[in-house]
Amino acid sequence: MAYFSIQNSRLARPQTQTVMRVMCGIAVFIFTISMTAAQSPFEERHAGNNHHERKTASQRVNVVQNLLGIKIEGNVSIPRSTIMPYIKSHPQRPANPAQVKKDISALYGTGWFSSVRSTYRMKEKGPLLVFQVVESPIVKKVEYRGNKKIKDKHLAANTGLKRGSAFNIHSNKDAVSRLEKFYHEKGFFFAKVKLIKGDRNDDREVIFRINEGPKVRVTKIKFTGNKFFRDSVLKLKMKTKTAILWKFSGLYNPETIPEDIVALKEYYHSLGFFDVRIKQKVSFTKGKGYVTIEYKIKEGIRYKLRKVEYIGNNIFSSKQLSEESKLRAGDYFDTRKMTKDVAAIKDRYGKLGRLFATVQATPRFLETPGQADLELRINEDKVYIIRKIDVNIRGDQTHTKRSVALNAGTISPGDLADPKEIMRSKARIEGLQIFERGGEKGVQIHINRVEKSAQKKPVFRGQNKSFPRSYPRRKTAPPVRRKLRKVSPRYRTQRTTRRRSVFRGQSEELANPFEKKQNSYRAPANPFRENNSFRENNRVSTRTAPSIQRRLRTSSRTTPRSSSQTIPYHSAVGSEAVPQPYQTIQQQSHTDDLGLSHPVNPLFETSPQGDLYGDTVRQEYPNLVDIIVEPTEARTGRLMFGVGVNSDAGVVGSIVLDERNFDLFRPPRTIGDLLDGNAWRGxxxxxxxxxxxxxxxxxxxVNWSDPYVFDTNYSLGLSGFFFSRFYDDWTEQRLGGRISIGRQFTPFFSLNASLRLEQVEVSNPRVPTPPELAASVGEAFLSxxxxxxxxxxxxxSFLPSEGYILRAGYEQAFGDFSYPRFNAKANTYWTVRSRxxxxxKHIVSLGGEIAWTGDDTPIFENYFAGGFSTFRGFDFRGIxxxxxxxxxGGKFMALGSVEYRFPLMANEMFHGVVFSDFGTVENDVALDNFRVTVGAGVRIMVPAMGPVPLAFDFAVPLTSxxxxxxxLFSFYMGFTK
Structure with missing residues (x-):
């Protein structure tokens, strides 16, 4: 109405206008008085209540008044001196409502009070702050009765009850179940706990009565009905273990039995026993201290495959896909073989750049018992090309160069996006032992699909910006694949703590090959697991995309979300790409993001009707992906102590200082560099x-090496050493150094060149001294x-089961001695049997070595054989x-060995070996004095002592x-910590 009256004031009479002005003035005066009254002083307030009592003027406190004091009311058993440290409000300071609220929260946090309220009382000298509390019951005593095997302090840590804590009946009762669970986890399956005091409101003591009972151990696990698998094999799949000597390990936990049954069923399912049924029976001894678990198994029929069907494959025929198949029609179902087949199919498509191709394996059960069809449904997807690769090292204060991770990868911008190569790059980065491996902190790979809108359009000087994103190609052009220049995968970068640089090959104007070199790496087999209702579900789903990242991760970057789309890659979501500066394309060049040059019509845009300069068709823009590598720095420095003993070198100790992320060109500039660990690292x-x-x-x-010197594929190594050895016939000392340069040409082939400079001293020769030894006594310089x-x-590299290794070398000495030297060595391995x-696995290995050196070779460079590492059955340098x-020693050596290795236990901790060593060492190239030994031995795997097993061998010569x-006996034992 007021607004209407003002707008229409011109129509009103003068008297009416005067009355309205008076009324408006009165309204403004009343509003001012009411607002002044609303600004009341600090009123008395009660925490914890929803209503506010009306206060009188005498009860109001001005916020600028200093507090007269602080008073506690309602405390009976808790003294004021104990409460006051939790109150931060202070007398003689102005009242602070926010601080009072914090004080109330602090008092509640003690657990001593069930109610806390604050109020102000006006006194003559100022306001008094009063905290009115209602005490919670306090525990005066906690007692555990009957516990003999477990101490009170461990029980108290489990219950959380202690003298002076808040008394709560529900907490006391809950402590009973926690104590029983705690006892059961410790192996006291029959333990019972009773709350004899502390379950009433007027109680102030908490007392538990405990009947511990015996500690129950599993002494035997039996299987009945298992015909296909041995007991020892089935035990490997279970969590429950038997006790050792009835006193160690093997605690009985009934919760693991259902898990064991599930694991056993999954194992049977993986080999085609889809109808398996398993029940358990638990038997206790009379004293209930020992238990026997029996699993009754009905294996059922093992299913065979009637046929293997490929669906959705257009690029490869079914015949091509089945050529290298491990699982064929008529074979028994085997998850391990099926997984290998799926991985092989995925590798075929991966080599074509079909990064997101999927293969889903599904067994279809037939009405005929024991028969099934295997359906392999393929989604071929599209071809993707890597646009750029970026590395983001995670951590607050990282010091590792990004080029360290880039150099280790096998992929480059412009390569076809092969998931196998991406996984191999991930493994190589982890293999540097510079970054964390596995888990959330392990190396994560994010793959971002680049949207069409984010792919930069070509820019032409003087051309219309609306030029279509299409690339003309003559219909008559021969279908020849373009060969383009290769962008080196090595990058020179700055540290992550400095300004991010643009790397060679990382900008969006890439010039990279359309072709991808073919590698034959074995794809990691994905485990096949299924639930108990495998047959009923009637489906096996196998995901074959490499497990690059298991957690969904996001990363905040500067690139807008509209520019790239993050693609889930085997439960992976990649972060968005970091934008790179665009380059200007000069003159009339027409190139795409991969540097592909195409003929351009400078006058007319392409159209479906063609143009004046040629008959063209549209070519699809390539599908691009960005790869983001996110490693986390690990501890790279180690100080190790070790001890070892073997039949060739006796007892040796070991002290090693090792840094795997060294930087020779980063000396400390400040004290902070040393304290923060940034000096000499990265x-x-x-x-x-x-x-x-x-x-x-x-x-x-002392050794220094760089696997990618100057960010290239070459390695460089420098070392200096001092060596001393007490032989039976003389004492030898060597002081020198070595420089080596290497190159990894392929994943399998490498070359290495080295320069060796040594000062050799031979002393303490045996008397009488033969001429060969006398000629070398003293000092000599060897190069x-x-x-x-x-x-x-x-x-x-440790305990191989398949494959082979070939090594050959040529060495030329100069200086005090001049002679040529040649050696060649080969080892091959076969798996002849496995579960x-x-x-x-039962492994057969065959190895051989042949070596020759010139006539001017000194005695300390001759060939010797004998001992654990060269010729078992003979002493060190015994032939x-x-x-x-x-x-x-001799100028010619030919040695060979054949060995059969087999597991002695199902867990493969112990292996047996049967072997034969043969060969000879001669002054000339001949096999006149050929020796042969046969023997047997044991290998013991101890994870705490490193990857090399303990070895104990017995061998006897057949010819000598x-x-x-x-x-007769040779051995090797070592330990490093």
């Missing part, structure tokens, strides 16, 4: 200082140049040319010479 180089003192052998060495080639196709699940009882020194 370039991925390796620095190692090693001291190995021993009873017969001592070695001291050689050596070239080594290695081709390694083994599946593992149905692929474990328990070869002999002059007057002194082993002088009278001058040979025999040894």
């Amino acid at each position: 370039a991925g180089q390796r620095f190692r200082i090693e001291a190995v003192p021993g009873s017969q052998l001592s070695r001291y060495m 050689t140049i050596k070239l080594n080639a290695t081709y390694d196709q083994r599946d593992s 149905h699940d692929g474990a328990g 070869g040319p002999d002059t007057g009882g002194v082993k002088t 010479l009278s001058s040979d020194e025999r040894r």
Whole structure:
């Protein structure tokens, strides 16, 4: 109405206008008075109540008044001195409502009070702040009765009850169940706990009565009805373990039995026993201290495949896909083989750049018992090309260069996006031992699909901006794949703590090959697991995309979300790409993001009707992805102490200082660099200082190496050493250094060239001294140049089971001695037998070595054989040319060995070996004095002592010479911490 009256004031009469002005003035005066009254002083307030009582003027406190004091009311058993430290409001300071609220929260947090309220009382000298509290019951005593095997302090830590804590009946009753669970976890399955005091409101003491009972251990696990698998194999799949000597380990936990049954069923399902049924029976001894668990198994029929069907494959025919198939029609169903087949199919498509191709394997059960069809449904997807690769090292204060991770990868911008190569790059980055491995902190790979709108359009000088994103190509052009220049995958970058740089090959104007080199790496097999209702679900789903990242992760970056789309890649979501500066395309060039040059019509835009300069068709823009690598820095420095003993070198100790992320060119600039650990670190180089003192052998060495020197594929190594060895016939000392340069040409083939400079001293020769030894007594300078080639196709560097390795080298000495030297060595491995699940491998290995050196070779460079590492059955350096009882070594050596290795236990901790070593060492190229030994031994795997097993071998010679020194037993033991 007021608004209407004002707008229409021109129509009113003068008297009416005067009345309205008076009324408006009165209204403004009343409003001012009411607002003044609303601004009341600090009123008395009660925390915890929803209503506010009306206060009188005498009760109001001005916020600027200082508090007269603080008073506690309602406390009976808790003294004021105990309460006051939790109150931060102070007398003689102005009242602060926010601080009073914090004080109330602090008092509630003690657990001593069930109610806390605050109020102000006006006194003559000022306001008094009063906290009115209602005490909660307090525990005066906590007692555990009957516990003999577990101490009170462990029980108290489990219940959380202690003298002076708040008394709560529900907490006391809950403590009973917690104590029983705690006892059960410790193996006291029959333990019972009763609350005899503390369950009433007037109680102030909490007392538990405990009947511990015996500690129950599993002494035996039996299986009945299992015909296909041995008991020892089935036990490997279970969490429940038997006790050792009835006193150690093997605690009984009934909660693990259902989990064991599920694991056993999954194991049977993986090999085609889809109808398996398993029940358990638990039997206790009379004293209930020991238990026997029996699993009754009905294996049922093992299913065979009637046919294997491929669906959705257009690029490859079903015949092509089945050529290397491990699982064929008529075979028994085997998850391990099926997984390998799925991985092989995925690899085929991956090599074509079909990054997101999927293969889903589904067994279809038939009405005929024991028969099923295997359906492999393929989604071929599209071809993707890597646009750029970025590295973001996670951490607050990182010091590692981004080029360290980039150099280790096998992929480059412009390559086809092969998931196998992406996974291999991830494994190589983890293999640097610079970044964390596995888990959330492990190396994460994010793959971002670049949207069409984010792909930069070509820019032409003087051309219309609306030029269509299409690339003309003549219909008559031959279907020849373009060969373009290769962008090197090595990058020179700055540290992550500095300004981010633009790397070579990382901008959006990429010039990279359309072709991808073919590699034959074995894809990791994905485990096949299914629930108990496998047959009923009637479906097996296998995801074959590499497990690059298991957690969904996001990353805040500067690139707008509209520019790139994050693609889930086997439960992975990649972060968005970091934008790179655009480059200006000069003159009339027409190139796309991959540097592909196409003919351009400078006058007319392309159209479906063609143009004046040629008959063209549209070419689809390539599908691009960005790859973001996110590693987390790990601890790279180690100080290790070790001890070892073997039959060749006696007892040796080991002290090693090792840094795997060294930077030779980053000395400390400030004290902070040393304290923060930034000095001498960050370039991925390796620095190692090693001291190995021993009873017969001592070695001291300093070594520096860079696997990607100057961000190239070349490696560089520098080392200096001192070596001392007490041989039976003389004492030898070497002081020198070595420079080596290497190159990894392929994942399997590498070359290495080295220069060796040594000062050698031979002393304490045996008397009488043969001429060969006398000629070398004293000091000599040895210098050689050596070239080594290695081709390694083994599946593992430790304990390989498949593949082979070939090594050959040529060395030329100059200086005090001048002679050529040649050696070649080969080892191959076969798995001749294994369990149905692929474990328990029986491995046959065959190895041979041949070496020759020139006539001017000094005695300390001759070839010797014998001992654990070269020729078992003989003593260290126990065979070869002999002059007057002194082993002088030979100019020619030919050695060989064949070994059969097999597991002695289902868990493969113990292996047995049967072997034969053969060969000879001669002064000339000949096999006149050929020796042969046969023997057997044991290998013991101890994870805490490193990847190399303990070895104990017995060997006897079948053919030998009278001058040979025999040894029946040889061994190796080592430990590093």
